[in-house]
Amino acid sequence: MGWNRVAVVGAGIIKFGELFEKSAEEMIEDAYLTCLKGVDKGIQPKEIEAAWLGTCRPGLHGYQTVGGVSLVGAIGLAGIPCTHVENGCPTGSDAFRNAALGVASGVYDVALCLGYEKMRDNTTQGLLGLAAQGHPVLQRGETAMTMFAPQAVRHMHEFGTTKEQMAMVAVKNHYNGTLDPYSHYQNLVTVEDVLKSPPVCYPLNLLDCCPQTDGAAAVILCKSDIAHRYTDKPVYVAGFGMGTDVPYVHEKEKLTEFVATVRAVKQAYSMSGLTPSDIDVVECHDCFTITEILNIEDLGFCEKGEGGRMVERGETRIGGRLPVNPSGGLLTKGHPLGASGIAQMVELYWQLREDVPSQDPRRQVELRKGNALQHNVGGRGISNSVVTILSRNK
Amino acid sequence: MGWNRVAVVGAGIIKFGELFEKSAEEMIEDAYLTCLKGVDKGIQPKEIEAAWLGTCRPGLHGYQTVGGVSLVGAIGLAGIPCTHVENGCPTGSDAFRNAALGVASGVYDVALCLGYEKMRDNTTQGLLGLAAQGHPVLQRGETAMTMFAPQAVRHMHEFGTTKEQMAMVAVKNHYNGTLDPYSHYQNLVTVEDVLKSPPVCYPLNLLDCCPQTDGAAAVILCKSDIAHRYTDKPVYVAGFGMGTDVPYVHEKEKLTEFVATVRAVKQAYSMSGLTPSDIDVVECHDCFTITEILNIEDLGFCEKGEGGRMVERGETRIGGRLPVNPSGGLLTKGHPLGASGIAQMVELYWQLREDVPSQDPRRQVELRKGNALQHNVGGRGISNSVVTILSRNK
Numbered sequence: 103m104g105w106n107r108v109a110v111v112g113a114g115i116i117k118f119g120e121l122f123e124k125s126a127e128e129m130i131e132d133a134y135l136t137c138l139k140g141v142d143k144g145i146q147p148k149e150i151e152a153a154w155l156g157t158c159r160p161g162l163h164g165y166q167t168v169g170g171v172s173l174v175g176a177i178g179l180a181g182i183p184c185t186h187v188e189n190g191c192p193t194g195s196d197a198f199r200n201a202a203l204g205v206a207s208g209v210y211d212v213a214l215c216l217g218y219e220k221m222r223d224n225t226t227q228g229l230l231g232l233a234a235q236g237h238p239v240l241q242r243g244e245t246a247m248t249m250f251a252p253q254a255v256r257h258m259h260e261f262g263t264t265k266e267q268m269a270m271v272a273v274k275n276h277y278n279g280t281l282d283p284y285s286h287y288q289n290l291v292t293v294e295d296v297l298k299s300p301p302v303c304y305p306l307n308l309l310d311c312c313p314q315t316d317g318a319a320a321v322i323l324c325k326s327d328i329a330h331r332y333t334d335k336p337v338y339v340a341g342f343g344m345g346t347d348v349p350y351v352h353e354k355e356k357l358t359e360f361v362a363t364v365r366a367v368k369q370a371y372s373m374s375g376l377t378p379s380d381i382d383v384v385e386c387h388d389c390f391t392i393t394e395i396l397n398i399e400d401l402g403f404c405e406k407g408e409g410g411r412m413v414e415r416g417e418t419r420i421g422g423r424l425p426v427n428p429s430g431g432l433l434t435k436g437h438p439l440g441a442s443g444i445a446q447m448v449e450l451y452w453q454l455r456e457d458v459p460s461q462d463p464r465r466q467v468e469l470r471k472g473n474a475l476q477h478n479v480g481g482r483g484i485s486n487s488v489v490t491i492l493s494r495n496k
Numbered sequence: 497m498g499w500n501r502v503a504v505v506g507a508g509i510i511k512f513g514e515l516f517e518k519s520a521e522e523m524i525e526d527a528y529l530t531c532l533k534g535v536d537k538g539i540q541p542k543e544i545e546a547a548w549l550g551t552c553r554p555g556l557h558g559y560q561t562v563g564g565v566s567l568v569g570a571i572g573l574a575g576i577p578c579t580h581v582e583n584g585c586p587t588g589s590d591a592f593r594n595a596a597l598g599v600a601s602g603v604y605d606v607a608l609c610l611g612y613e614k615m616r617d618n619t620t621q622g623l624l625g626l627a628a629q630g631h632p633v634l635q636r637g638e639t640a641m642t643m644f645a646p647q648a649v650r651h652m653h654e655f656g657t658t659k660e661q662m663a664m665v666a667v668k669n670h671y672n673g674t675l676d677p678y679s680h681y682q683n684l685v686t687v688e689d690v691l692k693s694p695p696v697c698y699p700l701n702l703l704d705c706c707p708q709t710d711g712a713a714a715v716i717l718c719k720s721d722i723a724h725r726y727t728d729k730p731v732y733v734a735g736f737g738m739g740t741d742v743p744y745v746h747e748k749e750k751l752t753e754f755v756a757t758v759r760a761v762k763q764a765y766s767m768s769g770l771t772p773s774d775i776d777v778v779e780c781h782d783c784f785t786i787t788e789i790l791n792i793e794d795l796g797f798c799e800k801g802e803g804g805r806m807v808e809r810g811e812t813r814i815g816g817r818l819p820v821n822p823s824g825g826l827l828t829k830g831h832p833l834g835a836s837g838i839a840q841m842v843e844l845y846w847q848l849r850e851d852v853p854s855q856d857p858r859r860q861v862e863l864r865k866g867n868a869l870q871h872n873v874g875g876r877g878i879s880n881s882v883v884t885i886l887s888r889n890k
Contacts, residue, residue: 152738169583169590171879175743180879181759183738185590188580189563196563196579200594207600209767344546344577349569365575373603485565485574 105373106496108205108339111332112141112322113448118286118436120222121316127176129218133318133441134177137216141322142333145212147177150322152210153184156197156217157440173216191387191480192344193217194443195488198321202339202490205323212328217445218318219438246389247303247311249351249484254305254392256357261407265305268391269296270413272309272433275388278420279430281465284445286315286436296391310391315436319444321451326496335455340376340473340493343369349483358407362487363400363479370489371402376473378402381491383453383467384424385446386477388431394418397477398426401489425467428453443478443488450474454494469494499767500890502599502733505726506535506716507845509838512680512830514616515710521570523612527712527835528571531608535716536727539606541571544716546604547578550591550611551834567610585781585874586738587611588837589882592715596733596884599717606722611839612712613832640783641697641705643745643878648699648786650751655801659699662785663690664807666703666827669782672814673824675859678839680709680830690785704785709830713838715845720890729849734770734867734887737763743877752801756881757794757873764883765796770867772796775885777847777861778818779840780871782825788812791871792820795883819861822847837872837882844868848888863888 114137116129124132138145155173170184187197194217201215257263273293279285291309299308322332329336345365348354354361371377378401386401388394395409403424404412412418418426429435429449432442452458454474458466472494479487508531510523518526532539549567564578581591588611595609651657667687673679685703693702716726723730739759742748748755765771772795780795782788789803797818798806806812812820823829823843826836846852848868852860866888873881 169587169875169880171584171740171743171875171877174740175876175879180740180742182740183593183760183763184740184880185594185738186582188582190565193563199577200579200597203594203598203601203603206602207597209597209600344579346565346568346574346576346578348574349565366577369577481563481565482569483565485569486563486578 105341106338107326108202108323109326109329109336110321110339110447110451110492111324111329111336112137112145113451114140115284115319115445115448116317117284118315118317118438122222126218126220129316129318130173130176130216133216133218133320137320137322142335143331145322145332147179149212150179150182150214151212152182152204153179153214153216154197154201155184155186156194156444157186157219158188158193159219190482190486191389191439192443192478192486192488193440195476195478195490196344198443198447198490199342199344199488201323202342205325212322212324214320214322215444216318216320217440217443219440220316221314221438222316247306250390250393251303251306252351253357253396257392257396258305260358261410263395263410265297266293267410267414268310268395269293271388271391271394272296274419275427275431275433278428278465279434281462282430282435283461285430285434286313287434306390312389312432312437315438317436317438317441317445319441319448321444321447337451337454338493338496340491341370341374342488342490343367343373344488347485349485351483360396360400360479360484360487362485363397363477366487366489367401370491374491376491380471380473381424381475382469382471383428383450383474384426384477385429385449386426387479388427388433389437389480394426401475401477420465420467428465428467443476446476450476450492454492499735500732501720502596502717503720503723503730504715504733504841504845504886505718505723505730506531506539507842508534509678509713509842510711511678512709512711512832516616520612520614523710523712524567524570524610527610527612527714531714531716536729537725539716539726541573543606544573544576544608545606546576546598547573547608547610548591548595549578549580550588550838551580551613552582552587553613584876584880585783585833586837586872586880586882587834589870589872589884590738592837592841592884593736593738593882595717596736599719606716606718608714608716609838610712610714611834611837613834614710615708615832616710641700644784644787645697645700646745647751647790651786651790652699654752655804657789657804659691660687661804661808662704662789663687665782665785665788666690668813669821669825669827672822672859673828675856676824676829677855679824679828680707681828700784706783706826706831709832711830711832711835711839713835713842715838715841731845731848732887732890734885735764735768736884737761737767738882741879743879745877754790754794754873754878754881756879757791757871760881760883761795764885768885770885774865774867775818775869776863776865777822777844777868778820779823779843780820781873782821782827783831783874788820795869795871814859814861822859822861837870840870844870844886848886
């Protein structure tokens with residue numbers, strides 16, 4: 103087995119959705135308190151020695167340069183160190199990676215990692231509004247859609263992937279979302295619904311796209327050798343990796359693979375000593391249906407080009423060979439950038455501990471080897487990916 | 497001695513100033529290449545396994561959510577992990593802290609930490625423009641000036657600190673700046689110049705305030721036991737600390753001390769096993785003259801209230817008991833938020849290696865014990881501080 107110097111001993115999340123009625127601080131507080139309550143043997147706030155905050159817009163209404171104090175100020179822990187990490191779509195998972203490095207360094211025994219994002223407030227001057235402004239020349243009009251749709255077209259061309267296969271990703275994840283009380287969407291859709299939903303950017307229709315969602319999630323990490331203080335069922339950080347790629351789509355050599363993901367997962371497998379066949383469940387970055395298809399290929403769960411057919415065969419359903427996004431994923435749970443990666447950790451923490459049946463037994467995946475893989479990819483030009491492997495095995 | 501698991505083996509900086517003619521990418525490239533060239537025995541880019549970027553505005557023209565790829569994309573290292581840290585005024589030094597944790601964790605042997613900021617571009621929609629928007633109710637009008645001026649008034653009231661003593665900080669740092677080829681300002685000022693400069697917010701005049709400056713700086717860190725590959729004169733990270741405080745000035749219990757600094761330096765002394773008397777030279781956060789006076793008290797170099805008199809006695813000059821801000825500090829070198837902390841590291845790296853005479857022998861401080869202290873404080877409501885202790889002693 104792998105690295106495993108760091109354990110996760112608590113996890114909490116708030117209901118994702120349109121949270122206009124909640125301030126950023128309230129979202130932070132709610133995720134933090136839920137996380138504290140989720141620690142089996144309890145934890146005192148004063149035991150938390152350092153914190154990491156993942157968000158693309160710290161503070162309220164776009165206020166910049168406020169940093170980590172947004173977190174520790176909101177939860178009454180002003181005093182302890184808190185780093186604010188921003189890193190595009192993998193913001194939450196990179197905050198987690200830095201928290202894990204912090205604990206592994208021996209400097210901090212117990213750390214909090216919390217991610218949140220208000221995506222729905224104040225949208226003209228808001229997060230995606232500013233992002234869409236982009237570079238004055240190179241990037242005008244380079245929205246998420248125009249970055250991911252070409253991958254779908256090329257994947258269809260090279261490998262025969264179909265719009266129906268993409269739609270099946272949405273159908274599966276919407277079903278999973280109905281089993282997850284924290285998911286933004288709670289409705290079933292059919293392949294026909296997806297294919298008939300309004301076209302956004304060929305070949306992606308509205309239901310091929312994740313919603314804009316507000317959300318927050320938190321986990322508590324500690325040195326593995328003290329995890330027993332907090333729980334008898336810790337989940338270990340078996341390994342992680344982060345990869346980057348050229349920051350503009352027009353610079354990429356191919357459109358059928360996310361190079362950042364391939365680099366990230368290689369590190370994570372190497373660090374953990376695990377291989378794709380050791381993974382029981384995956385939470386990966388399904389910002390669009392085509393993204394999940396590319397991801398399962400890039401992460402090594404099938405041959406390049408086989409992702410669409412793997413979905414079609416039902417292998418990625420709960421109960422299938424490799425359940426992917428049992429939480430509903432970004433497509434239905436939502437994608438609040440700073441929170442998404444942490445929310446995936448929360449789901450996998452619950453899955454590996456077999457805690458899910460208390461919410462809905464149909465969402466619990468079958469554990470064979472006791473390992474789970476978390477994945478985000480995104481950022482400017484789809485240039486950034488983080489992969490984390492969690493394990494219930496020490 | 498202290499922690500010392502991580503060493504700095506390279507440092508580079510670009511000339512600070514109004515760099516309208518340089519793109520963010522060019523600033524990053526220049527700082528990186530200067531840093532590479534500064535490695536005594538050379539280093540290949542491929543030896544760098546991970547990077548940390550400190551900036552409050554990644555990318556160009558306020559484009560958000562682009563993360564660390566701004567750095568690795570610009571320098572041709574797209575592929576390796578890169579975390580983007582944003583944490584108010586200590587952004588650069590917190591990026592350094594995370595890089596140090598990353599190396600100390602054992603996961604990465606060699607890491608790059610680079611900070612940059614373009615403060616002068618596009619100012620109405622720019623960094624400080626957005627920051628000044630603040631919270632719609634609590635913070636309207638809470639500029640840096642209105643956060644720091646009350647500290648000065650209260651310090652004058654409680655301890656008899658004078659405007660002349662504050663002016664002496666500016667006089668000293670302007671003199672030091674004339675010895676530093678990388679400083680934004682390169683002119684001498686007198687106490688009378690400072691006192692007669694336009695009032696900004698009582699009791700601070702224009703020359704009590706740091707300028708808005710563009711800049712970039714970089715360092716290379718590695719595990720101490722491989723530092724010999726890169727240099728025979730490494731500088732070790734003896735310890736560090738980060739402290740936070742309540743995020744609004746109106747919530748603070750006292751105005752004559754930065755609680756975040758006190759918390760940060762306590763951790764740094766504890767981790768390093770050093771005390772104030774072990775420190776030979778300081779680069780601290782003189783965003784305003786009064787800030788340097790509070791800092792030298794908060795960092796333990798004199799009793800609370802004695803900072804003004806310590807300055808007046810000349811103890812903080814180069815050649816004095818404890819040289820403070822030999823680089824010219826933020827007051828004359830400038831304060832590009834993401835770069836400032838790294839720039840302080842660069843100066844202390846040179847000072848501890850006695851490299852400064854090649855630039856100007858008058859700027860080299862005398863080394864007694866071989867330790868140096870770096871400090872930033874700031875963020876919303878002056879709520880965030882990072883302290884790093886560097887040492888030439890293993």
